[in-house]
Amino acid sequence: MDTKENILLTALRLFAKNGFEAVSVSRIAGELGMVKSALYKHYKSKRDIFDCILERMDAMDIERAKKYEMPEGDMEKVVTAYRKLPFEQIRTYSEAQFRHWTQEEFPSLFRKMLTLEQFRSQEMNELYQKYLTSSPVTYMKEIFRGMTGDERTAEQLALEFYGPIYLLYSLYDGAADKEAVTALMNTHVERFSDSLKRSLEQGVMQDE
Template sequence: MAGDTKERILETALELFAQNGYLGTSMNDIAQQLGFTKAALYKHYTSKQEILDRIVEHMNEMDYERAESYEMPETEPDGFAEAYLNTPIQKIRAYSMAQFDHWTKEPFSSNFRKMLTLEQYRDPKLAQLHHDYLAGGPLEYMAAIFRKLTDTDEAAMQLALEFYGPMYLLYSVYDGAQDKDSVAPLLDAHIERFIAKVESCYRKDRETI
């Protein structure tokens, strides 16, 4: 029961953070939303920072479990590029679409994204989290993968931008769309075209060796 209560606190706090911002939400706000006294809330979490830290830990746990469930290659840049391209295209597409669903449809992750979007210009620590989870982090990760397939760091970064840029944009498109089901096919078509392009270029490079 204690574990269930702690999880409910995290979910409720994150809903408030997504609506009002992390900085705009107090421990008293969280307690009131839960129907707790502040004293009862403090028995489970001693501060708002502790709640945020546990939210980030939970996000990391979800990321690991999702990658493992889709049987994606190990995410080490030195060996990932070739393994990624040797993974069946349907698996790559399915995992990429799962990532998009994770950030848009899954309530916990979606609220985390919205919180970071709200706070990225107001708090340096939350700005860093936005960078790590949604902006520079994914971009740098993809560039590290594509460095195995390109001649220069600049070319690798261009590929990363080409792949991730539309995905990042579609998060906002999804949030504002009246017909949210119309967004996923756009992403699916983008991923399919991109993977086909990269596979073609990779095979040509291998043939010239």
């Protein structure tokens, strides 16, 4: 790991444990065994470090979507593509998302930092909403609206799908048997997908 990457990860570890505001550049440098002037050769400020963390998170999102061949573009195109997407692919991607937020160190630390900081600043609350609460629910609502054609049904499906996943993040953090929590997540996604698939098929048959 190069120095720039090591600074980024070390800072994020400290932010996740102590909160963003509580960690100074001196603390980050001390954790790395370097002086502040050496750190400033790589990042201009603590804010610069934080902005690079956000850039990394967004880049990881794009890379993951491409890896699992998920629909991209504006919402209309995404919804249209989801209608044709195999349910198995949706399940696989959902499971990958859970591993991303729980097992991969960088996003897991980012999630913990936002959870800790969400009540301390408006910016952190907005980021928490974007990555972990309102934005994922809104995104899924639009997907389900495209599948069902009904606004209220779509909203309920989004909550039924994402609510347990959101809860399982916290369960995972405190669990002694983390694999068991991951298994619960996989079972939830599989059962929800199977139930939704049956409901959509029945709806199609009724329309016919």
